[in-house]
Amino acid sequence: MDIPTALLTDYAKIIHVLFQLVCVLSVIAYLLSRTPTFRDIVSGKLTWKHQAFLVLVFGALSIYGTWGSIEIMGAPVNVRDLGPMVAGLLAGPVAGMGAGLVGALYRSGMGGFTVVPCCLATVIAGLFGGLLWLSSGRKFIGMGKAVLFAGGMELLHNGLVLVMAQPRSMAESLVAQICIPMVLANAGGMFIFAFIISNLAAEQKTKGERDTFHDELERKNAELAVARQIQESFLPESIPRIGGFDLAARSIPAKEVGGDFYDVIVRGPGEPFGIIIADVSGKGVPAALFMALSRTVTRANAMWHRAPLPCIRDANRMISADARYGMFVTLCYGVVDPGSRAVEYVNAGHNPPLLARADGTLSDLGTTGPALGVIGEAEYTDARESLSPGDVLIFYTDGVTEAVNTKDEEFGVGRLADVVVSSRERTARDILDAITESVALHTRGMPQFDDITLLVLKVG
Amino acid sequence: MVSAPFQVSTKRDRDIDIILFSGRMDANTSPEGENAIQSLVRSGRTKMVVNASDLSYISSSGLRVLLAGLKQARQAGGDLRLSCLQPQVRDVITMTGFDRIFTIFEQENQAVESFFS
Numbered sequence: 315m316d317i318p319t320a321l322l323t324d325y326a327k328i329i330h331v332l333f334q335l336v337c338v339l340s341v342i343a344y345l346l347s348r349t350p351t352f353r354d355i356v357s358g359k360l361t362w363k364h365q366a367f368l369v370l371v372f373g374a375l376s377i378y379g380t381w382g383s384i385e386i387m388g389a390p391v392n393v394r395d396l397g398p399m400v401a402g403l404l405a406g407p408v409a410g411m412g413a414g415l416v417g418a419l420y421r422s423g424m425g426g427f428t429v430v431p432c433c434l435a436t437v438i439a440g441l442f443g444g445l446l447w448l449s450s451g452r453k454f455i456g457m458g459k460a461v462l463f464a465g466g467m468e469l470l471h472n473g474l475v476l477v478m479a480q481p482r483s484m485a486e487s488l489v490a491q492i493c494i495p496m497v498l499a500n501a502g503g504m505f506i507f508a509f510i511i512s513n514l515a516a517e518q519k520t521k522g523e524r525d526t527f528h529d530e531l532e533r534k535n536a537e538l539a540v541a542r543q544i545q546e547s548f549l550p551e552s553i554p555r556i557g558g559f560d561l562a563a564r565s566i567p568a569k570e571v572g573g574d575f576y577d578v579i580v581r582g583p584g585e586p587f588g589i590i591i592a593d594v595s596g597k598g599v600p601a602a603l604f605m606a607l608s609r610t611v612t613r614a615n616a617m618w619h620r621a622p623l624p625c626i627r628d629a630n631r632m633i634s635a636d637a638r639y640g641m642f643v644t645l646c647y648g649v650v651d652p653g654s655r656a657v658e659y660v661n662a663g664h665n666p667p668l669l670a671r672a673d674g675t676l677s678d679l680g681t682t683g684p685a686l687g688v689i690g691e692a693e694y695t696d697a698r699e700s701l702s703p704g705d706v707l708i709f710y711t712d713g714v715t716e717a718v719n720t721k722d723e724e725f726g727v728g729r730l731a732d733v734v735v736s737s738r739e740r741t742a743r744d745i746l747d748a749i750t751e752s753v754a755l756h757t758r759g760m761p762q763f764d765d766i767t768l769l770v771l772k773v774g
Numbered sequence: 775m776v777s778a779p780f781q782v783s784t785k786r787d788r789d790i791d792i793i794l795f796s797g798r799m800d801a802n803t804s805p806e807g808e809n810a811i812q813s814l815v816r817s818g819r820t821k822m823v824v825n826a827s828d829l830s831y832i833s834s835s836g837l838r839v840l841l842a843g844l845k846q847a848r849q850a851g852g853d854l855r856l857s858c859l860q861p862q863v864r865d866v867i868t869m870t871g872f873d874r875i876f877t878i879f880e881q882e883n884q885a886v887e888s889f890f891s
Contacts, residue, residue: 763800
C-alpha cells in the first residue's frame with residue numbers, strides 16, 4: 315500500500331501533540347484529585363457549589379483541550395470532549411452539559427466548517443456522561459466502561475462531522491485523518507482520569523472504614539475507662555484493721571468491668587462490723603453506675619440498721635424502685651459480732667460464701683432471699699453461724715468460680731474449696747493470694763471475662 | 775472454646791411467642807437475646823415462653839435480659855415464662871431467687887398451655 319509521506323508525518327504530529335495534551339490533562343487531574351472539593355464529589359457529596367466547581371474546572375479543561383490542539387484542514391484535532399465527559403461521569407448531566415457548553419462556546423468562536431458538529435458533540439459528551447452517571451445509580455461507572463465511552467463518544471463526534479459538515483468530501487477526508495487519533499487520545503485521557511478517580515474512591519472507602527472502626531474503638535475504650543474509674547472510686551481505699559480478726563479483700567476488674575464490689579462497715583472498736591460482697595448484673599458503664607447506686611444505698615442502710623435483715627429489706631426496696639432495664643445486684647451482707655463470735659447474715663441471691671472451719675470442715679452461707687432489685691416487696695430471712703478461732707470465711711463473686719480454662723471448664727466451687735481448705739492456716743492475705751494464683755493458673759491463656767472479687771475473713 | 779455458640783430463634787404457637795435460646799448467654803451474647811425479646815415487646819407481643827433446653831450457661835447479664843423482658847411483659851399485661859432449664863441455668867435462677875418471680879415449667883408446651891388456663 316502506498317501511503318503518502320505527508321500523511322504519515324501528519325499522523326505522527328497529531329499523535330504527538332494529542333499525547334502531550336493528555337499528559338498535561340493528567341497532571342491537572344492529579345492536582346485536582348488532591349483538592350477537598352474533588353474528594354467530596356468522589357465520595358458522593360454533591361451540592362450546587364460542587365456542580366458549579368465542576369462546570370468551571372472541566373469547562374476550562376475543555377477549552378484547554380481545544381486550545382492546545384493542532385489544525386488539520388481547518389479543523390482542530392483535540393481532546394475538548396474529555397472535560398465534559400469526566401464532569402458528566404462524576405456528577406451527572408447538569409455538570410457534564412455545563413462544562414460542555416463552556417467548551418462549545420469557546421469552540422464556536424473559532425469557526426471553521428466543522429463548527430456545528432464539533433460544538434454539538436462537546437455538549438452531547440457531557441450529557442451522555444451524565445446519563446451514564448444516572449444509569450449506574452448516581453455513581454461513577456468504573457474505569458473500563460469510562461474508557462469505552464470516551465472512545466465511542468469520539469466515534470460519534472466524527473460521525474456528526476461526516477453527517478453535518480459541508481462540503482461532504484472535505485469532511486470525509488478530515489475524518490479519515492483525525493478519527494483514530496481522536497479516539498485514542500480521548501480514550502487515553504479518560505483512562506488516566508478514571509484511574510485517578512477509581513483510586514481516590516477506593517482510598518476514601520478504606521479510609522472511611524478505618525475511621526469508623528477507629529472511632530468505635532476509641533469510644534469503646536473511653537467507656538471502658540469510665541466504667542473502671544467509677545468502679546474503682548466506689549471500692550474502699552484500704553481495709554480497716556479489726557481487733558481479733560484478719561481481713562483481706564481484692565477486686566480484679568475484667569477488661570469490661572462487671573460492677574463487683576465489696577465493703578467493710580466499721581462502727582467502733584469491739585462493736586459488730588459488717589462485711590459485704592456484691593455482683594451487679596451486666597457490664598460496662600450501666601453496671602458500674604448501678605454498682606455505685608447499690609453500694610451507696612446498702613452502706614447507708616447498714617449504718618442506719620444494726621441488724622442485716624432490716625438493712626437488706628430496705629436496701630432492696632430502694633434499689634428496686636430504681637432498677638430499670640432488669641438491673642439487679644446479688645449481695646451478701648454479714649454482721650460479725652466480736653463479742654459473741656458469730657456472723658449474722660442475709661444472702662440476697664449471691665454465690666454462697668464458704669466457711670472453712672479450723673478443723674477443715676466446710677459449709678456455706680446459702681441464699682436467704684432473692685437478688686436486690688428483682689422484687690420490691692421480697693421477703694428475706696436471716697441466718698447465723700458461730701465462729702471460732704482459725705475459722706475462715708470466703709466471700710467471692712462468680713468471676714472466681716466461673717473463670718474458664720482453654721477447655722471451657724469452670725474453676726468451680728470444688729477447686730475454690732480445695733484451695734481454701736489447704737491454705738486455711740495461713741493469713742487472710744495469703745489465703746486470698748493462694749486463691750487468685752490458683753484461678754490465674756487455671757485460666758492461663760484465656761482472657762479474664764468477669765471481675766474477680768474476694769473478701770477473706772479469718773477469725774484470730 | 776468448645777461450647778456451642780449462642781443462638782436465638784423464635785416461633786409462634788397460637789398467640790404465644792416461643793423464644794429458643796441455645797449455647798452460652800453471657801455479657802457478650804446477651805444483647806442478641808435482648809434484641810429478640812425487645813423486638814417482640816415493642817411490637818406488642820408480650821406473651822412469651824423461653825425454651826432453654828439448649829442453653830448451657832447463663833450469666834448475670836443473661837438474667838438481666840430475662841428480668842427486663844419479664845418486667846415489661848407484665849406491665850403490658852403479658853408474661854415471660856421459662857421452660858426446659860438445664861441444671862446450671864436452674865441453679866443460677868434458684869440461687870438468685872429468680873424462681874420466686876418467674877413461672878417455670880418442665881416442658882415448653884406446659885408453659886404455652888398455662889397462658890390458656
